Amino acid sequence: MSEAVLASPELQHEIEQWYYREARMLDGREYQKWLALCAPEIRFIIPSRTNPLVDNSLRGREEMISVERELEGRDSEGLPIRDETLPYLILRVDRAFKPNSWAENPPARTRRIIGNIEIVETESDQLSVVSAFHLHWARPGSASYLYAGQRRDMLVRAEGRASGDLRILRREVVLDMADIEYPSLGLFL
Amino acid sequence: MKTPIRDIVNADATLISRKAWSDPGIYELEKKGIFGKSWLFLAHESQIKNPGDFVQAYMCETPIIVARGADHGVYANINSCVHRGLPVCRADHGNAKSFVCPYHSWNYSVEGKLQAIPQERYVEGKIDKAKLSLKAVPRVESWRGMIFGSFDAEIEPLEQYLGDQRWYLDAFFERFTEGVEFVGSPHRWVINANWKLPMENQLGDVNHGPFLHAAVIPPEANAEVFELGHSCVTEPGHGATFRLMPADSPLESVAWGFEGMASLLSPEVHEYLREIQMRAEERVGPIRSRMKGLTYGVYPNLSFLWSNTAFKVSHPRGPGKVEYWSWSVVPADAPEEFKRILRGNHTAFFGPGGILEQEDSEVWAQQFIGSNIDFADDRPYFYGLGLGEEKPHPDLPGLVSVTANEFYARNFYQRWRDALIAVEEA
DSSP states (O other), X not given: OOOOOOOOHHHHHHHHHHHHHHHHHHHTTOHHHHHTTEEEEEEEXXXXXXXXXXXXXXXXXXXXXXXXXXXEOSSSSSOOSEEEOHHHHHHHHHHHTSTTOGGGSSOOEEEEEEEEEEEEEEETTEEEEEEEEEEEEXXXXXXXXXXXXXXXXXXXXXXXXXXXXOEEEEEEEEEOOSSBOSSOSOSOO | OOOOGGGTBOTTSSEEOTHHHHOHHHHHHHIIIIITTSOEEEEEXXXXXXXXXXXXXXXXXXXXXXXXXTXXXXXXXXXXXXXXXXXXXXXXXXXXXXXXXTTTOOEEETTSOEEEOGGGGGSSSXXXXXXXXXXXXXXXXXXXXXXXXXXXXXXXXXXXHXXXXXXXXXXXXXXXXXOEEEEEEEEEEEESSOTHHHHHHHHTOGXXXXXXXXXXXXXXXXXXXXXXXXXXXXXXXXXXXXXXXOTTOOHHHHSTTOSSSHHHHOHHHHXXXXXHHHTHHHHHHHHHTTEEEEEEEETTTXXXXXXXXXXXXXXXXXXXXXXXXXXXXXXXXXXXXXXXHHHHHHHTTSSTTOTTHHHHHHHXXXXXXXXXXXXXTTSOEEOOTTTTOOEEOSSSSSEEEOTTOTHHHHHHHXXXXXXXXXXXXX
């Protein structure tokens, strides 16, 4: 992970406010509005989290137990939980507004807290941002669940766009799960 | 009060008690009569290519290490130290020289032989280590790279057990010049359901598709299932469903891989899938090249989802919990970039984040809730659709019918019932 660059207070504020608005949109089930935040080239990835064999040659070093070693399917290797482009996300959003999407009828009630927002890199019109989230999920007839994880985002600011008008170019969601006991990983994280 | 199994499933299996899915006593019988007596899928050989490669697996609730030995053979052992019972391997997969128990460092070869007891040199008596191997799965056999294990040393050979179901499985496997590859690690997730419902769902129940999945599956795809769908049972407990496409169908409407979005996302993948189909008749013959698969089941808990290309195992964790494993499958000789795009046909639609599978998990969990309603015991579930309408077919092995006929399920539960009666009365 790269060291955080010192973002100006104005930029930090703009990005934080953007994440809060996005969270409010998702918890308010305004997925059609959220879709407009996705860049046409978006990649949305949830890597699998596996339990790899300890590599003895790494003993004594931080790499031995690095989170990265547990992630599978981020790019071409192995099998991710999800690896989607815009057409897949459109399909998910369409589904959410049909009465026969039974896994969400009635829909889950979610509330997510986005925190630890760090702008780790800025390059021309792109910002690399990591953040952490806790998402509370509850649905009538089901238990409630806590999802925890990290987002690794690449946001893009199109030329001439106003402050706060950003698009998601890439989102990688690292979930802090051991076994997957969640009812669904199909939600917008 | 225990209900005899004869009263759980009626003679023609058109009525099945809710207890079949919810009763802890029945689950104990299943462990012995089903999971102790069947061939259970473990892994695919593409996952353990080199000596020392291993993956974890389960046979019912029993943890298994499947490894490639120094002699290139496949070894399956119970992941439990003979000294104090701890797992000797904690990783999901990897390449190991040996497995070491954390408690006292007893050391086993990847083939399962006990190699070293560190405490042995401090005592006088010598220990016969040859008698203290990890408990081996007594029977391990492969077919088309699919590795199965059985706890029953006397079980019939795997190929005989699969029987004519191999003809249907080969309609898929034999399309690919170099066979298939299982991509990376399986998705594995927990569903609060009974293990038989995910199995039954893939065994032949394609008829829930147009209804449960109507939010996603377009009406024309559903019409194809109604008009061209076939359901085949070669032996009770196995099942295969597919559409038999007319001979003059456009190539894209028959070929494997066009369901899902991979072909839309890449013109190169589109062309690659066309080429596979163009070779299909030569490789699998005139009938099977027109088969456009839906779902398959292999008794007791393996299923194959042709349309979105996944093999799945429903591992029970008690009557009301399943650990569901799902492997994404691609042609072994596909370029890496194509494999990445093709795996999306599986991950976007199935698995724990799947657009379609989330509806399935939902109803399987709801069925388990319904199966626990005591005051509806006099309303066993109705499995009678299409009773007796299945018939032999000139071109297809087994008994064949329309997909709305629930004979695949009746056959499964008759085999299930007979297997449980055998242990109940033993």
